Amino acid sequence: MEKLAVCCINRKGGVGKTTASIIMAQTAAERGMRVLCVDVDDQKNFFDAMDLVRDKYNFKIKPEIKDRLDKGDADLDFDLFVIDCPVALDQVTEEAISFADIVLVPTLGDLFSISNLPVVYDFAVAQGKYPAQVAVIKNSFGTTRTVKDIEQILSNKQYPIAGRWPRNEHIINNIIEGRPWWSGMDARQRQPFLTFYSKVWTAWKRLLADDLETTWKMA
Ligand SMILES: Nc1ncnc2c1ncn2[C@@H]1O[C@H](COP(=O)(O)OP(=O)(O)OP(=O)(O)O)[C@@H](O)[C@H]1O
């Protein structure tokens, strides 16, 4: 499989950008891929979280994308690049989007979170991405009436959807305590997060085949 670079962005804070970065990076590393983690957020949450599981997996951490992560560079011979962005649409985010093949935009299931999405989309498209390269992660989406309304709005807007995650308390504790994100979760609990992971790789395969119509459709 062709190497893939993803970045996680939003101009809203606390929506799951770093969590999405961790899920992508740890799942790929667990499957034997060589992963390069790039944390361009000054908070360095992604860096710290990955550092905690560093002895378990085959990955490298870089603080910036500045030294040009040319994908052909021998020292940077990785299968997956994951770039975690700060809560901003600034120059650093611009650079990350330009570099990424797929832009992931986690959002929570409330009106303020989704009202922000058109701006984020336009920003990514302005950096030269096709709309099919930019996908939303519905994060902490339960079954409340509000969430159903929000899902209807998202569906009307036809945003590609990379995943639908429930809230899961294991994830918070695992990350903070240096365990892989899935630790202590049964197969059913892991499933929405693993489906997201697979969907990203399937989308990448389809993008490589110029399939912009069904990029994010379930197989
Ligand atoms: N699906 C989930 N279930 C439970 N907790 C979650 C979930 N997604 C994110 N969280 C928790 O919510 C908090 C915020 O998530 P995260 O740090 O990934 O957001 P962020 O968008 O990167 O925030 P920031 O804007 O500060 O960078 C973290 O404590 C994280 O563990």
Ligand SMILES: [Mg+2]
């Ligand atoms: Mg973050």
